[in-house]
Amino acid sequence: MDDGFIHKIEGGVWSPVFTLPRNEKKVFSRLTQQGIPAYLPLKRHVNVQSVAGNGKSYSYKRVLHVPMFTNYLFVNVTPEVLSELNWDRSVVRVLKPTEQQESVLIEELKVIRELESFSEDEEIDVTFGLKIGKRVVFTEGLFRGWSGVILSVEPTGMVYINITSVAASVEVKYPAAWCLVSDGPASVGRVETVR
Secondary structure, three states: OOOOOOOOOOOOEEEEEEEOOOOHHHHHHHHHHOOOOEEOOEEEEEEEEEEEEOOEEEEEEEEEEEEOOOOEEEEEEOHHHHHHHHHOOOEEEEOOOOHHHHHHHHHHHHHHHHHHHHOOOOOOOOOOOOOOOOEEEEOOOOOOOEEEEEEEEOOOOEEEEEEEEOOEEEEEEEEHHHEEEOOOOOOOEEOOOOO
């Protein structure tokens, strides 16, 4: 694959853009139609559908190309593009990296391009740092500063987390993007500072 477009572009910063679930392709299409440099990593996924009818049952396979990272695409953001993204209802937020973080992101995007190419021949599974049993700290939202243990991770970008506090246990459904994996002790409850 050609990595020519994934490089530092003067006046812009490559940034991850967090979208609503199942809106990645729509946002990507709109941006590329306007000539805005954007990258949506896709992976090959084989969907097996079982069908029953007239007393017979059979299955068929359909090859799909789905986003490698649910709810994310990467855009070279200029001030004008940022303004447009902020008005887009399908965009939740734009993460703004520093210049040093951008150079690391560009190198990672080149590796992701290679993985995308590899996924055409082999099935790949993408998992995030959020795994069942991991302790996380909430970085945004109503429970900012609280911590808990992940009970399950959904493909929609949501996680179920067990918060134990005051001798009670509560399960909360929370956006995965608002969780930060914590390497601290396994205790859960209120955390004073989150940075």
